Amino acid sequence: MNAPPPAPPPAGPILEFSDVGLSFAGVAAIDGVSFGVEPSELFAVIGPNGAGKTSIFNVISGVYRPQRGRVTFDGQDLIGRRPHEIAGLGIARTFQNVELFAGLTVLDNLMLGRHQQLRYGALSAMAWLGRARRAELAARAAVEDIIDFLELEQWRRHTVGLLPYGIQKRVELGRALAMEPRLLLLDEPVAGMNLEETEDTARYILDIREEIGIPMILVEHDMGLVMDLADRVLVVDFGVAIALGSPTEIRNDPEVIRAYLGKAS
Numbered sequence: 183m184n185a186p187p188p189a190p191p192p193a194g195p196i197l198e199f200s201d202v203g204l205s206f207a208g209v210a211a212i213d214g215v216s217f218g219v220e221p222s223e224l225f226a227v228i229g230p231n232g233a234g235k236t237s238i239f240n241v242i243s244g245v246y247r248p249q250r251g252r253v254t255f256d257g258q259d260l261i262g263r264r265p266h267e268i269a270g271l272g273i274a275r276t277f278q279n280v281e282l283f284a285g286l287t288v289l290d291n292l293m294l295g296r297h298q299q300l301r302y303g304a305l306s307a308m309a310w311l312g313r314a315r316r317a318e319l320a321a322r323a324a325v326e327d328i329i330d331f332l333e334l335e336q337w338r339r340h341t342v343g344l345l346p347y348g349i350q351k352r353v354e355l356g357r358a359l360a361m362e363p364r365l366l367l368l369d370e371p372v373a374g375m376n377l378e379e380t381e382d383t384a385r386y387i388l389d390i391r392e393e394i395g396i397p398m399i400l401v402e403h404d405m406g407l408v409m410d411l412a413d414r415v416l417v418v419d420f421g422v423a424i425a426l427g428s429p430t431e432i433r434n435d436p437e438v439i440r441a442y443l444g445k446a447s
């Protein structure tokens with residue numbers, strides 16, 4: 183009898199954040215936080231205001247350089263790299279406040295996102311016009327797919343700054359997707375949205391996971407959204423990781439309840 187084929191080795195985390203410490207003027211924003219994000223996992227980071235969530239994103243994306251610890255993406259060290267290099271490795275992010283070119287159209291904003299991903303520079307573009315032109319056509323087709331995917335068709339020629347806030351946030355998500363990321367960081371994707379916009383965004387996040395299958399890290403205050411969407415949740419408070427587990431484990435964790443009730447009183 184033939185033995186069954188050996189199971190493939192379990193894939194390790196694509197992002198490893200190990201014992202990171204970051205302080206500003208001696209005050210710790212992140213104090214020894216460690217976690218790993220599995221390929222295609224939807225990982226959430228929650229915590230009260232000022233807990234260190236955005237600082238974690240800023241460390242991953244190269245905006246802040248921590249004094250301690252190690253961060254790797256797909257085995258490559260991230261600390262010490264500049265934000266554009268990290269974007270070039272395939273880590274895209276959206277921001278708490280929309281950061282788009284407000285005077286440009288939806289289409290142009292997405293094309294700019296895509297150009298960060300194109301593999302030719304200005305000189306090679308001149309030398310290899312044919313190749314550059316083909317890349318440009320492919321870029322345009324990829325952007326049109328994103329417009330379809332996020333149902334932005336009716337706004338594609340509109341100036342971004344004049345669009346409703348919920349649509350601007352969706353364009354920002356599209357801009358990040360246009361980079362063809364291998365990891366997506368979503369900083370408060372539903373902040374300031376009404377219920378309908380929030381539900382739409384939840385659906386797009388699930389669609390990204392289903393159809394594109396990339397891992398995502400979500401920082402969000404909307405607890406309902408986090409508990410509905412996330413595979414695992416990391417809770418930070420005063421820069422320290424106080425819990426890590428499934429939404430159900432987190433909901434029932436006495437330390438988490440204490441941190442939140444403490445802030446509410």
Ligand SMILES: Nc1ncnc2c1ncn2[C@@H]1O[C@H](COP(=O)(O)OP(=O)(O)OP(=O)(O)O)[C@@H](O)[C@H]1O
Nearest residue numbers: 206210211212229230231232233234235236237238
């Ligand atoms: N550039 C900076 N200079 C000085 N202190 C900073 C800086 N960035 C963050 N901090 C401090 O680090 C701590 C964590 O801030 P951070 O913005 O990461 O928290 P947060 O959990 O994202 O908060 P919020 O939910 O309000 O967005 C805070 O005390 C904040 O004041």
